[in-house]
Amino acid sequence: MVHRGVNNTAPRAAYYALASNVAVALCQYAAAAYTNSGSALAEAIHSSADCVNQLLLLMGSRAASNRADKQHPLGFGRETYFYALLVALQIFLVGGVASVTVGVVRLLHRSPLEHPYVVIAVLCVSGVIEASALQASIGTIDESRRKAGLWKWFRETGQPQLLLAIGEDVAALGGVLASLVAVVLSVLTGSPVFDACGGIAVGLILMSTAIFSMREIRSLIVGEAAHRHVRQAMHAWLSQRPVVGHVVSLIVLKWADHLVVAIQAELRPHGSADELVRTIDRIGNDLKSAFPLAKWIFFEPKLREHGSHPL
Incomplete structure (x- = not known):
């Protein structure tokens, strides 16, 4: 089973979301000022926060592209996790808490809604823009993963940037719909x-x-295993190798867009140490060809008497 490599889709999704959020925020601030709508103001704050979020995601993508050094031998790919956590915190504090505060203040100090049909028009346009951005972001997901379902992809993805970009688009569309319903009810x-x-x-x-x-980013920071079907496919691939007697342990860890693979396996008897090293090198090279995301592979040959799973 061969798995394709992942292209740099997260920045593309961030650019889509950034462009849509700038356009939407400008329209919503204008509508909020003209109509005195709390829903429009909350949506404008949300869109402004999203603009900052997309910039943070792009900064994280740039930081993750730095080359590995002696202090960071596996590279900087996990920088994306740090920036993704900052974005998630900002969504909660700047977007969520600020919007709730605006709503509570408006609830305590009620003022009539002016020119409500302007708000409705702006929200409808915002909804179209957000829906287009969401469709474009979802289109960056690998087709085979997309067919399995968006919820499953959310739970399994190792790309927090793309997860946040799509999550923000979903939340933005939901927020627009909630605001639209609220304004219509106020009019009625x-x-x-x-x-x-x-x-x-x-x-x-x-x-x-x-x-x-x-919650998803926390799991990635702690160290999350690759998807079960990837682990099963890799285990089956190793087991089918004639030189592999038994796979004792297989750990496949997500590392940004790549995988770290640690293998303990019994190998068939070899005539010399040189032959054993060549076999291990060949397994590693062939494994990378079959699973291009496996960037780092650590192989430890085991004797049967030592062959117990470390977990």
């Missing part, structure tokens, strides 16, 4: 309470997105 009832509640709803959506994202 004549009560500004619904508009204020729309701002609170936007904040809660953002906070939920941030909590979910931080």
